[in-house]
Amino acid sequence: MTDRNRPTLATVAARAEVAPSTASLAFSGSSRVAPATRERVLAAAAELGYAGPDPVARSLRSRRSGVVGAMIGERLAYAFTDPVAVQLLDGVTEVLSPLGVGLLLLPGDADRQGPTVDQLAHVPLDAAVYATCGLEDDPALAHLQRRGVPVVAVDGPRLDDVVFIGIHDRRGTADLARHLAGLGHRRVAVVAMPLRLDGTRGPVTAARRARAHYRDVRERLLGVEEVFGPVPAVEGASNSVGEGERAGRALLDVPAADRPTAVVAQSDLMAAGVLRAAQELGLRVPEDVSVAGFDGVELPWLAPVRLTTVAQPTTEKGRVVGRAVAELVEGRRPEDVVLDVHVSVGTTTGPAPG
Amino acid sequence: MTDRNRPTLATVAARAEVAPSTASLAFSGSSRVAPATRERVLAAAAELGYAGPDPVARSLRSRRSGVVGAMIGERLAYAFTDPVAVQLLDGVTEVLSPLGVGLLLLPGDADRQGPTVDQLAHVPLDAAVYATCGLEDDPALAHLQRRGVPVVAVDGPRLDDVVFIGIHDRRGTADLARHLAGLGHRRVAVVAMPLRLDGTRGPVTAARRARAHYRDVRERLLGVEEVFGPVPAVEGASNSVGEGERAGRALLDVPAADRPTAVVAQSDLMAAGVLRAAQELGLRVPEDVSVAGFDGVELPWLAPVRLTTVAQPTTEKGRVVGRAVAELVEGRRPEDVVLDVHVSVGTTTGPAPG
DNA sequence: TTGAAAGCGATACCAG
DNA sequence: CTGGTATCGCTTTCAA
Numbered sequence: 223m224t225d226r227n228r229p230t231l232a233t234v235a236a237r238a239e240v241a242p243s244t245a246s247l248a249f250s251g252s253s254r255v256a257p258a259t260r261e262r263v264l265a266a267a268a269e270l271g272y273a274g275p276d277p278v279a280r281s282l283r284s285r286r287s288g289v290v291g292a293m294i295g296e297r298l299a300y301a302f303t304d305p306v307a308v309q310l311l312d313g314v315t316e317v318l319s320p321l322g323v324g325l326l327l328l329p330g331d332a333d334r335q336g337p338t339v340d341q342l343a344h345v346p347l348d349a350a351v352y353a354t355c356g357l358e359d360d361p362a363l364a365h366l367q368r369r370g371v372p373v374v375a376v377d378g379p380r381l382d383d384v385v386f387i388g389i390h391d392r393r394g395t396a397d398l399a400r401h402l403a404g405l406g407h408r409r410v411a412v413v414a415m416p417l418r419l420d421g422t423r424g425p426v427t428a429a430r431r432a433r434a435h436y437r438d439v440r441e442r443l444l445g446v447e448e449v450f451g452p453v454p455a456v457e458g459a460s461n462s463v464g465e466g467e468r469a470g471r472a473l474l475d476v477p478a479a480d481r482p483t484a485v486v487a488q489s490d491l492m493a494a495g496v497l498r499a500a501q502e503l504g505l506r507v508p509e510d511v512s513v514a515g516f517d518g519v520e521l522p523w524l525a526p527v528r529l530t531t532v533a534q535p536t537t538e539k540g541r542v543v544g545r546a547v548a549e550l551v552e553g554r555r556p557e558d559v560v561l562d563v564h565v566s567v568g569t570t571t572g573p574a575p576g
Numbered sequence: 577m578t579d580r581n582r583p584t585l586a587t588v589a590a591r592a593e594v595a596p597s598t599a600s601l602a603f604s605g606s607s608r609v610a611p612a613t614r615e616r617v618l619a620a621a622a623e624l625g626y627a628g629p630d631p632v633a634r635s636l637r638s639r640r641s642g643v644v645g646a647m648i649g650e651r652l653a654y655a656f657t658d659p660v661a662v663q664l665l666d667g668v669t670e671v672l673s674p675l676g677v678g679l680l681l682l683p684g685d686a687d688r689q690g691p692t693v694d695q696l697a698h699v700p701l702d703a704a705v706y707a708t709c710g711l712e713d714d715p716a717l718a719h720l721q722r723r724g725v726p727v728v729a730v731d732g733p734r735l736d737d738v739v740f741i742g743i744h745d746r747r748g749t750a751d752l753a754r755h756l757a758g759l760g761h762r763r764v765a766v767v768a769m770p771l772r773l774d775g776t777r778g779p780v781t782a783a784r785r786a787r788a789h790y791r792d793v794r795e796r797l798l799g800v801e802e803v804f805g806p807v808p809a810v811e812g813a814s815n816s817v818g819e820g821e822r823a824g825r826a827l828l829d830v831p832a833a834d835r836p837t838a839v840v841a842q843s844d845l846m847a848a849g850v851l852r853a854a855q856e857l858g859l860r861v862p863e864d865v866s867v868a869g870f871d872g873v874e875l876p877w878l879a880p881v882r883l884t885t886v887a888q889p890t891t892e893k894g895r896v897v898g899r900a901v902a903e904l905v906e907g908r909r910p911e912d913v914v915l916d917v918h919v920s921v922g923t924t925t926g927p928a929p930g
Numbered sequence: 931t932t933g934a935a936a937g938c939g940a941t942a943c944c945a946g
Numbered sequence: 947c948t949g950g951t952a953t954c955g956c957t958t959t960c961a962a
Binding site: 228271272273274277278279280281282287288289291292297298299302303305308309311312315316319320322323324325326327328329331337340341343344345346347365368369370463464522523537 | 582625626627628631632633634635636641642643645646651652653656657659662663665666669670673674676677678679680681682683685691694695697698699700701719722723724817818876877891
């Protein structure tokens, strides 16, 4: 706690009787310094209790901070209830941690979708990952670009100067829709994740769709429509079990003749909510209604039920993001990557009733 | 991506025809600069596409980086399955984000309990929070202290020069134990969280206990013993539903005469596992066995069951940590804080059978 | 209220 | 392989 003068590289160099530049080389592990000299420097450092070169000073000179921002749409307590978000970041840190690069959490809050410019402005950043947050018309994005901070958008929009890492949302959902069509389903409805984070829920209108923030939500909707044509869709206010349940009830709590025979939820979390809604309404799954999700996350508490879903390689996607970031930090421009997904048939889909 | 020269404060100052020091004041919002001058500087910045002072250079001079490290014991995918960890960090960021301070994730991996010195060495840090990770004999801690980075330990050991923020683990567990004693329970067993993260599971021996990494695990054990004396305890390899189930089975899958009438799990996650073990063994809760947890997290999927538990104010604990960090960053030495907990009786505890 | 100059602590570059 | 020196971009201190 005391503010006694900590040793600097110059102090250490003086003690070891070498030039500062030599001491620097000793710490950077360069092979262009004699082993004996390095030993002397390290010994001097140990004696002085020197913890190594100051990261901030090093950053200024070398033009990298070892910090990568993770832009989060909501507050952490919400964002991290989604296993997909957690797995993604897990994959990212798996790649970045060994490189001495850390992920800086930049969450939004209840009102704002993502961090503000004020939050970003004071923080060093080698790159930024839009992890769980849209970025169209985002002032934070403009700020990052002015600063020259390279950006990776996960599932985000495809913009110039932004590296895109995503999955085949549309194709995957279309495959799922074909699976349902093959089972004889004709009346299908969608439970959609938020099109933008403004607390809205309810039927998705064309106007609402036009103002969508999230590319993946749009694409997954298009995938279903590719097979079934326009279908009713109900949006949840957040990607959660509770909102899935609410939307599911809106769709299922109607006369049997109007009821969809299959509900496609845009996430497994929301699908679990639809399952619960069905149960509360006394509907059997899949006999009365089929339910499918998206993501392929582990929801052990659903056992013995296994959700039919579109499985995405979330952790691997995180690793791909991590590698892209690593390249960006080294000044290269990585390729966009679109990963494959596949339909995983569980116990929640079956032949259409009737 | 292009590396064209970005403007610096000096460029902006030149354009606005003021000295760099004046331009600096304009950006820091100091009142010691004439409004007209500030306008001129800001206008020049806008014209040049200047995004504001470089955070790294600013950090070097002002001696703070706006980055606080979050030391995580395991990889994120595991650490963040625990709602307690997420809520804690949520509280921390709630306080820190508005201050322009970000949390840097520093996870361990499958093998290591917490980040390595290499991970830390290159990263700027105003402070570090041991969020989900023990820190006795931790080389990372030694590194931080040599660097002069102040440390906050959440539930961690009480060490000199480390700010402690915790809860009344022992008192809370003892209160819970008294609740059980009042219900007539005499044969009580404990399902313990890992005493250290080395993959060990099984009965807790005295030797194992002596090597415990985590203060809270020890204290919660002592709380039960305060009321019941020595009790059998089984440790899980991680704080999770699966490990709770496994430990619960070890305790419950025995002749009825030897079976505990109540199981105290050290977390709600593990208690949920015990519940499942009981169910699989055909034991009714609470008629055949009472089950209690710790934390007071929301587990909506348990509904309609409500766990008896020791509720801790996790988000508030995070805010307290955030405030402590904020003080530390400003050079003050905050007080240690120990928060209260309370027993929350649900539907999983009842009178001892027989 | 503004300007000039001195670093913050390290690395990069160029000589030797 | 080692040393000197300029410089990274800004804030701070001190004068004017």
